[in-house]
Amino acid sequence: MGKYILKRLGLLIFTFFVIVTISFFLIRLLPQEMPTDLNLAAVIKARWEALGYNEPLLIQYGIYLRNIFTKFDFGTSWKISLTTPALEVMSDRILPTVIVNLYALLISIPVGIALGIYAAIKKNTWQDHFISTVVIIFVSVPSYVYAFFVQYFLYFKLRWVPTNVMYSLADAGGSYFTLKMFSSLILPVMALSFGEIAGLTRFTRAELTETLTSDYMLLARTKGLTRGQATVRHALKNAMVPIFPMLISSFIGILSGSLIIEQIFSIPGIGALYLFSINQLDYDIFMLMTVFYTLIGLLAGIVVDISYGFIDPRIKMGKK
Amino acid sequence: MKSTNLNNKIVNDERFTLAHDNVELHDHKLETKARGYFADAFFRFRRNKASVTATVIIGFILLFALVVPILTPNSVQTLMDPYYSKKGPRDTMLYDVGLNGSQTKTLSDRMLYYEFAKGIAAEFTEEEPVVSIQKSKESKYQPVVRYNLNSNTNYGSSTARYSAAVDQYLAVGFKYISIEQSKFQVMRDWEEEHNLKLLYPLIAVNDYSFGVDTADAANYWYKTNSRNDPVKIVEGNPVAIPYSQDMVFEDNYLRDGENNFVYRIHTGGGSYETAQFKVRVLYYNYYRYIYGREPNYLFGTDSQGYSMIYRLATGVRLSLIIAVLVSSINFIIGALYGAIEGYYGGATDLVMERISDILVGIPFVVVVTLFQLHMAQKVGSFVGLLLAYVATGWIGTASSVRAQFYRYKNQEYVLAARTLGASNQRIMWKHIFPNTLGTLITSSVLVIPGVIFSESMLSYLGIIKLGGSSTTSLGTLLSDASSIWTSYPSLLIFPALVISLLMICFNLFGNGLRDAFNPQLRGSED
Numbered sequence: 001m002g003k004y005i006l007k008r009l010g011l012l013i014f015t016f017f018v019i020v021t022i023s024f025f026l027i028r029l030l031p032q033e034m035p036t037d038l039n040l041a042a043v044i045k046a047r048w049e050a051l052g053y054n055e056p057l058l059i060q061y062g063i064y065l066r067n068i069f070t071k072f073d074f075g076t077s078w079k080i081s082l083t084t085p086a087l088e089v090m091s092d093r094i095l096p097t098v099i100v101n102l103y104a105l106l107i108s109i110p111v112g113i114a115l116g117i118y119a120a121i122k123k124n125t126w127q128d129h130f131i132s133t134v135v136i137i138f139v140s141v142p143s144y145v146y147a148f149f150v151q152y153f154l155y156f157k158l159r160w161v162p163t164n165v166m167y168s169l170a171d172a173g174g175s176y177f178t179l180k181m182f183s184s185l186i187l188p189v190m191a192l193s194f195g196e197i198a199g200l201t202r203f204t205r206a207e208l209t210e211t212l213t214s215d216y217m218l219l220a221r222t223k224g225l226t227r228g229q230a231t232v233r234h235a236l237k238n239a240m241v242p243i244f245p246m247l248i249s250s251f252i253g254i255l256s257g258s259l260i261i262e263q264i265f266s267i268p269g270i271g272a273l274y275l276f277s278i279n280q281l282d283y284d285i286f287m288l289m290t291v292f293y294t295l296i297g298l299l300a301g302i303v304v305d306i307s308y309g310f311i312d313p314r315i316k317m318g319k320k
Numbered sequence: 321m322k323s324t325n326l327n328n329k330i331v332n333d334e335r336f337t338l339a340h341d342n343v344e345l346h347d348h349k350l351e352t353k354a355r356g357y358f359a360d361a362f363f364r365f366r367r368n369k370a371s372v373t374a375t376v377i378i379g380f381i382l383l384f385a386l387v388v389p390i391l392t393p394n395s396v397q398t399l400m401d402p403y404y405s406k407k408g409p410r411d412t413m414l415y416d417v418g419l420n421g422s423q424t425k426t427l428s429d430r431m432l433y434y435e436f437a438k439g440i441a442a443e444f445t446e447e448e449p450v451v452s453i454q455k456s457k458e459s460k461y462q463p464v465v466r467y468n469l470n471s472n473t474n475y476g477s478s479t480a481r482y483s484a485a486v487d488q489y490l491a492v493g494f495k496y497i498s499i500e501q502s503k504f505q506v507m508r509d510w511e512e513e514h515n516l517k518l519l520y521p522l523i524a525v526n527d528y529s530f531g532v533d534t535a536d537a538a539n540y541w542y543k544t545n546s547r548n549d550p551v552k553i554v555e556g557n558p559v560a561i562p563y564s565q566d567m568v569f570e571d572n573y574l575r576d577g578e579n580n581f582v583y584r585i586h587t588g589g590g591s592y593e594t595a596q597f598k599v600r601v602l603y604y605n606y607y608r609y610i611y612g613r614e615p616n617y618l619f620g621t622d623s624q625g626y627s628m629i630y631r632l633a634t635g636v637r638l639s640l641i642i643a644v645l646v647s648s649i650n651f652i653i654g655a656l657y658g659a660i661e662g663y664y665g666g667a668t669d670l671v672m673e674r675i676s677d678i679l680v681g682i683p684f685v686v687v688v689t690l691f692q693l694h695m696a697q698k699v700g701s702f703v704g705l706l707l708a709y710v711a712t713g714w715i716g717t718a719s720s721v722r723a724q725f726y727r728y729k730n731q732e733y734v735l736a737a738r739t740l741g742a743s744n745q746r747i748m749w750k751h752i753f754p755n756t757l758g759t760l761i762t763s764s765v766l767v768i769p770g771v772i773f774s775e776s777m778l779s780y781l782g783i784i785k786l787g788g789s790s791t792t793s794l795g796t797l798l799s800d801a802s803s804i805w806t807s808y809p810s811l812l813i814f815p816a817l818v819i820s821l822l823m824i825c826f827n828l829f830g831n832g833l834r835d836a837f838n839p840q841l842r843g844s845e846d
Contacts, residue, residue, distance in 0.1 A: 011677070018678045026690050136370075136831075140824040142773050144780065144798075145816045148805065156806055259685065260777050275781060278689050286689075293683035 001309055008302050016298055023290045024061055027283050035079075044078055051076075074291070075284030080276050086288045090273060094255065096166070097262065097269030099176055101254035103189045108196035109247060115197065116204025121231065123209055131201065138198035147191040147264045154187060161186050165266040188265040192258060196250075203246065207239040214238070245307045249300040256296045361758065361836040371832020374825040381636060381822060388633035395611065396627055403495065403603055404615055405625035406808040407488045411616045421620070422465045422485040429563040430549055432482050434539070435464045437550070437569060438493040441541045442602055444520055446581060449571050450542075461604060463490035489615050492603045494520060494538035501595040504584060510609055518605045521581035522574040522598070528558060529572055538600050542569040620810045623800045632814055635792040636822070642702075642793070643771040646709040647764045653710070654717025655753070655760060661718065662725025663748050669722075680715045684774070685783065687712055692784055701786050705778075709771060717763055724756035758837030765833055769826035776819055794819050 034041040048054060052063045067073040074086045081089050119131040155164040163184045172181035211217070212235045220230040255270070262271035270289070277285035355363065365371060389397070410421030427435070436453050439462025443451045456462050467484035499507070504519075511518050520541075523529060528543035528551060542550050543558065551558035552570045561567050574582040589595040607615055619628035661672045691708035692701065699707075728734060729752060737751050772794065778784045779795025780802060786793045794815050801811035 011674075015674075015677050015681050019681050022678075023682070023686065023690075026694065030693055136828060137824055140769065140827045141820045142776065142823060144777065145820050148812055148816060152806070152809065259781055263781055274685070275783075278693070278783065290683065290686045293686060294681055297683055298681055 004309070005306055008305065012298050012302050016294060019294050020291055021061070023294075024064060024287060025057060027287050027290070028057055028060060030281070030283060032283070033281055040082075047076075047083070074288045077282055077285050079280040079282035080273070080285060086284045089285060090270070090288055090292065093269050093273045095176055096267050097257035097271065098254055100166075100185055100188050100261070100267055100269070101192065101257055103185060104192035104196060105250055105254060107189065108193045108200060109250075111193075112197040112200025113204050113243070115201040117208060117236070119201065119205040120208035120212060123212075128205075132205070135198045135202050135205075138194050139202060141195070143191055143195050143258065144260045144264060146194045147188070147261060150187045150190050151264070154190075166268070168268075188261050188267060191261055191264075200243075204239065204243060207242055208235060211235040211238045241308075241312045244311055245304040248307050249304045252296060252300040252303060256293055357754075357758070361833075365832050365836035368832045368835065370828050371836075374828035374832070377821065377825045378829060381818070381825070382640070385633050385636040385640060388629060389637070392627065392630045392633075396613075397630055399611060399627065400625045401607065401611075401615075401621070402625055403492045404489060404607065404617075405621050406623055406804065406811060407615075407617065408620045408808075408810045409618055409628075410487070410489055410620070411618055412614050413616075419618070420465050420485070420487050421489045421615075421617075422487050424483060424485050426470065427467070427482045427484050427486075429481065430547075432464070432467060432484060433550065433563055433567070434548070435484070435486055435491060436462065437542055438463055438490065438539055440569060441494065441520065441539070442517070444517075449573065449581075450569055453565055453567065461490055461602060463487045463493070490604055493536065494541070494600055495603045495606070496538045496598055496600055497606070498587060498596050498598055500589075501592055501597060504597060504599070507599075507609065514608075516605050516608065518601055518609055519583050520600045520602060521583055522585060522600050524572050524574040526572070528553075541571060541573060543572045619814050622797065623804065623808075623811060628810070628814060631792050631797060632794075632818060635794045635797050635815065636818060638786070638791060638793045639772050639775055639795070639822075640768075642706065642709075642775055643768040645706060646713055646771050647767040649706075649710050650714040650717050650767060651760065651764045654714040655721055655756075657714065658718035658721025658756075659725055659748050659753060662722035663729055663744070663752070665726070665729075676715045676718060679712045682712065684708075684712065685778070688778055689783055696784075701784055702791070705775070705784050705786070713767070717760065717767075720759050720763055721756050724759065725752055728752045728755050759834075762830060762834040762837055765826065766830040769823045769830070772819065772822055772826075776815075 119128045122128045167184040259271035274289045411419040439456035439459040442461035465485040584597040688708040696704040776795035780799045797815040805812035
């Protein structure tokens, strides 16, 4: 097991390194635009000269890596927030993204799994057919359609919520955890949850129906367990084996957030920063965002694979 | 008993004859028709009702995307009317069943009677310049489709009392336009020929024309006070007329010295040909005058004034073209790559796997952004997008093909083929590859909704810009509507509906294919 994890980590670092290298060159090769303000342009030019932005690309790359390893410095924002370290610009924006996605996940997981279990237990009854049909629709419809839908009906038509976009920090009393802020997050959380719930329901139903028809269920019933006991103790436990890693990867995924939901609801998060960085061509931020998204994606993959080994004793990692 | 009798009988040898003498024995020919893999898959697919329905709907959408642009006359395809943009669905034939281009609004007295006034003005005749409100309600040009008093008096301010459905096309009302001298007679002739009124008298600029500075100047044909309430002149002083069904507006038309209505004013230009005149037209009829048709837009108009049904059809077409192109290119690359990986294995596999690991590790949105920033200038957004999809999209296909090759390459029949001297090529493509086709086709179909979704999302976010007057994708329509959709929901509803429908149907279609191609499920549904 330890050897397998080490091997996977080694591969991850290699892949990550190669991607960072490729992205670095592709991003630095893009034409740089100077601000129209001549004073500002002169300042930036001088800073770039000092930071080695005018050196050959390979040397720039060396400087970039050296700064990361020695100072954990991922460059500087030149457009969005002048001369603020890129890492700082990004870390300010992680919290909104995480909050919205975490709320969505905390609602989706219990609801989705519960619905999935219910559908599986009631397999081939009208309840199951109803849930499955709704799930097919909800899985397929894009999240932004829900976003428009909830905005239109819950805000513009019914006024059940006080706002259709997220409150700014100042409006909500200086904290992301006030009740007022929460009320403005209801809509994005709903828009995110619909698809998530449907996906989880479908997955849970599929896994549970499979375990419910397994031979060990028959054995459990023969031993004298009631249907409920057998389902909870055997079927559910085994069905969780593939569900659990999926949940873990969802939890890692909340860091990267949803670009379109953040755009529609004006959430000042990671996704919005990415769009800013490419619209204003703030390349150091763009580079950092690329590194961040890559790392999240790779980590989610490896954590899922490794967690299988921990959860399911039948799986012996790295053994042929 | 008979049996005992039989036992006692002695049968001579010569009485035996061979039943099948001189007959060669063969297996019976199969009486039922043999069914191949694909025929079998099709047979099972047909029994999946949801998938068949989805396929039919996809067929309809395809038909819509192909037929509508053909049936739309060229004149309508390029027709972009600035005043008739962002309007709802309207069709003169289906006017009474709800396609009346109307939008429900809460109106104050002032705004409701302002709409009625447009109908009164449209019914203008020199003999009877101002008709009653009752008569205007029968007018074809009266924009208020229906209205009723709001029962909820608490709603907003007390002035917004009515909720009214107002035909947004007719609500444009009157417009001032500038024409050449020669056009005036042409317009007069057109009026006579079609028995429609196009030119209406100009409005006087005086103490009672407060609406004159607004964009709707041509609609304030009646005397108003500074708050745009209609007034009548009593002993030289303006007095507001109380709003009621019986109220009579006092007109403010421009008259010349002999008390005749003035229809045009010279605004510039010297000679007969170049002289410019300002006239006041009923825009609805002016539209008919220039385009030769009534404004019939089955799905309304888009943010620029193009016909929405046409834009939607071309949008669906472009999105589907992108999706199918991506899907088929990925199919080819993925099949080749996965086959080589899976068949040769070993070091080849290891290296190729690392390459695809790296490619799949780059976030897709970053890939698209980089392709757009680097290549869109040179090859255009469309090709840039296509390349971005192809750059990493084939990896999923490749890995599933690879897995299938690993599964089949050591089976006995492959060994037999190799023993018989079949080349690697032949074994790969003739013996192993057909086994992977089922999963390959399924995953290729499921790529289509994914591409449609991500294209629409990327367009909405502005990362890709496929827009243009001639090319539209579903995502472009969405992003056009993004900032104004709360006031004009139809701009968003139609593209969002089509995208959702496409996604649902393609997913159902793909799931049906997956089940049909999976031989393990054979008979399980019976």
